[in-house]
Amino acid sequence: MTRTELFAQIQQKSSFLCVGLDPDLGKIPAHLRSEPDPIFSFCKAIIEETADYAVAYKPNIAFFEALGAKGWDTLAKVAEIMPNDVFTIADAKRGDIGNTSKLYAKAFFETMNFDSVTVAPYMGKDSVTPFLEFENKWVILLALTSNAGSLDFQLIEDQSGKPLYQSVLEKSQEWGSPENLMYVVGATRGELIGEVRKVAPEHFFLVPGVGAQGGSLSDVARFGMNSTCGLLVNSSRGIIYASGEKDFAKAARKEAEKLQVEMKVLLEKYL
Numbered sequence: 001m002t003r004t005e006l007f008a009q010i011q012q013k014s015s016f017l018c019v020g021l022d023p024d025l026g027k028i029p030a031h032l033r034s035e036p037d038p039i040f041s042f043c044k045a046i047i048e049e050t051a052d053y054a055v056a057y058k059p060n061i062a063f064f065e066a067l068g069a070k071g072w073d074t075l076a077k078v079a080e081i082m083p084n085d086v087f088t089i090a091d092a093k094r095g096d097i098g099n100t101s102k103l104y105a106k107a108f109f110e111t112m113n114f115d116s117v118t119v120a121p122y123m124g125k126d127s128v129t130p131f132l133e134f135e136n137k138w139v140i141l142l143a144l145t146s147n148a149g150s151l152d153f154q155l156i157e158d159q160s161g162k163p164l165y166q167s168v169l170e171k172s173q174e175w176g177s178p179e180n181l182m183y184v185v186g187a188t189r190g191e192l193i194g195e196v197r198k199v200a201p202e203h204f205f206l207v208p209g210v211g212a213q214g215g216s217l218s219d220v221a222r223f224g225m226n227s228t229c230g231l232l233v234n235s236s237r238g239i240i241y242a243s244g245e246k247d248f249a250k251a252a253r254k255e256a257e258k259l260q261v262e263m264k265v266l267l268e269k270y271l
C-alpha cells in the first residue's frame with residue numbers, strides 16, 4: 001500500500017486506528033478453545049467486527065511463534081484474511097546482517113504478503129536496507145518506544161546533547177523516504193512526540209501505548225499529526241480483550257468504535 005492510499009483510507013474511514021492482534025491462548029474466551037484453531041477463530045472474529053473502524057492491523061508475531069509450527073500456520077491464515085483496504089503490519093522487530101535481513105523481509109513481504117514489518121535499528125544500515133528494497137513495502141523502525149526501558153538507551157545524549165533516538169531518525173532518513181519508512185513512537189512519551197515530529201515531519205508514526213499502557217490519544221494527535229495525518233495509533237489489549245465472554249468480538253467492535261469517534265474529532269481539529 002502506498003502512502004497516498006493509506007491517507008485515502010484514513011480519510012474514508014475517519015480513523016487512524018491500528019488494531020493490535022496479540023492473541024494469547026490463556027486470555028481468549030473459553031468457548032473458543034474447543035475450535036480446531038482457537039487463535040485463528042479469535043483473530044477472524046476480531047477482524048470482522050472491527051474492520052469498519054480500523055485502517056491497519058498489527059499482529060504481534062510473538063503471540064503466534066510461541067505456539068510453534070502451528071502458530072506460524074495460524075499467522076499465515078490471519079495474514080490471508082486481512083481486508084484488502086487495510087495496512088498490515090508484522091510486528092516482528094527484526095534486523096540482522098544483510099543476507100539474513102533479506103530473508104526476514106522475504107518471509108513477511110512475500111511469503112505472507114504483509115505491507116510492513118517492524119525493524120530494530122541497532123545493527124545499522126545494512127540490517128535495515130534489505131527490507132527497503134521491496135517495492136510498495138514498508139519498514140517501521142523502532143525510534144522512541146513506549147516501554148520504561150526505552151530510557152536505558154534511546155534517551156542517552158551524545159556530546160552535543162542529541163538523544164540517541166534523534167540520531168536514529170536522522171541517519172535512517174538517508175536510507176528510506178516517507179514513502180517506505182515509518183517510525184515507532186510510543187504514546188506514553190507525550191510531548192516528546194512533538195520532538196520526533198520536528199525531526200521527521202513527513203513520515204508516518206506507528207504509535208503503540210494507548211489503552212492498556214495509558215498513553216493519551218489527544219496528546220498523540222496534538223503533538224504528532226501532520227498534513228497527511230501521519231499517525232497509526234495502535235491499541236491491542238484494550239480492544240481485543242474488552243470482554244472475555246462470548247460477546248468478545250462485539251465488545252471489541254465497541255472499543256474500536258469509541259477510538260474511531262475520538263479520532264474523527266481529532267482529524268477534523270488538526271487536519
Ligand SMILES: O=c1ccn([C@@H]2O[C@H](COP(=O)(O)O)[C@@H](O)[C@H]2O)c(=O)[nH]1
Binds near residue numbers: 145184185236237
Ligand atoms: O514501543 C513499543 C513497540 C511495540 N509495542 C507493541 O504494541 C502492542 C501494544 O499492546 P497494548 O496491549 O495496546 O499495550 C504490543 O504488541 C507491543 O508488543 C509496544 O507496546 N511498544
